[in-house]
Amino acid sequence: MKNKIKVYRAMHDLTQEGLATELGVTRQTVLAIEKGKYDPSLELAFRIARYFGVNIEEIFTYE
Amino acid sequence: MKQNSFYILAGIVGLVEVGLFYLSVEFLKPMLISVGFIAGVLILYAAQRLIADRRSDERSALINQKAGMATFMVFWVIFFAMSLGGAVIGFGAPRFPHPPPLKGEPGGFNASMSLPEGVAEATHAARDIPDDGLIRLGYFGYMQLALLFLMFFLYVGFRVYYARKYGEWETDEE
Numbered sequence: 001m002k003n004k005i006k007v008y009r010a011m012h013d014l015t016q017e018g019l020a021t022e023l024g025v026t027r028q029t030v031l032a033i034e035k036g037k038y039d040p041s042l043e044l045a046f047r048i049a050r051y052f053g054v055n056i057e058e059i060f061t062y063e
Numbered sequence: 064m065k066q067n068s069f070y071i072l073a074g075i076v077g078l079v080e081v082g083l084f085y086l087s088v089e090f091l092k093p094m095l096i097s098v099g100f101i102a103g104v105l106i107l108y109a110a111q112r113l114i115a116d117r118r119s120d121e122r123s124a125l126i127n128q129k130a131g132m133a134t135f136m137v138f139w140v141i142f143f144a145m146s147l148g149g150a151v152i153g154f155g156a157p158r159f160p161h162p163p164p165l166k167g168e169p170g171g172f173n174a175s176m177s178l179p180e181g182v183a184e185a186t187h188a189a190r191d192i193p194d195d196g197l198i199r200l201g202y203f204g205y206m207q208l209a210l211l212f213l214m215f216f217l218y219v220g221f222r223v224y225y226a227r228k229y230g231e232w233e234t235d236e237e
Binding site for chain 2: 015023024026028029031032034035037038040041044
């Protein structure tokens, strides 16, 4: 699964730590998701999409 | 409670457990260390819930879950194999299931698990233990402890493996 979290994070001028705090996860989790090492749960994926105000498929794509 | 306070508390509980183990051996009271250990673990579990700055999320939960499951899958095979070996010794004993010794016979509970010459007698003389079968049963505890240490190291190994797999120590340009 690929994602554009890094792009959206840059658009919102957010650090990994900042996004992690907003989502209630650790910075390592945000980093692992960005690098494709970890696929988030559906709930966390929706939380990320909701935080950036977009649909989930705009951030996550299945390949 | 802070995470570091919890680690200090865990160290103190560990030292108390070592002391309890020493006293248990000294006074030959197995219940002392058994009850003490359970109490110590309950204290740590309760204290763990009070940690305010603990950072845990779904990824760390997944790592713990996977490491625990992998440990269990290896451990039960080893534990079952060792237990089967122990059962063979028990069932293969000539007088299973351990009737009282006949008059004039040596009083061992299992001829295939005999102690070195003179050890049981010396222990009897020192502590007045009624049944030396208990001493041999105590040796089973060594094997169980060895297996538990194996389980611990297996868990740590699998924990490191899955943590690496899910990017625990990844670095970034930030």
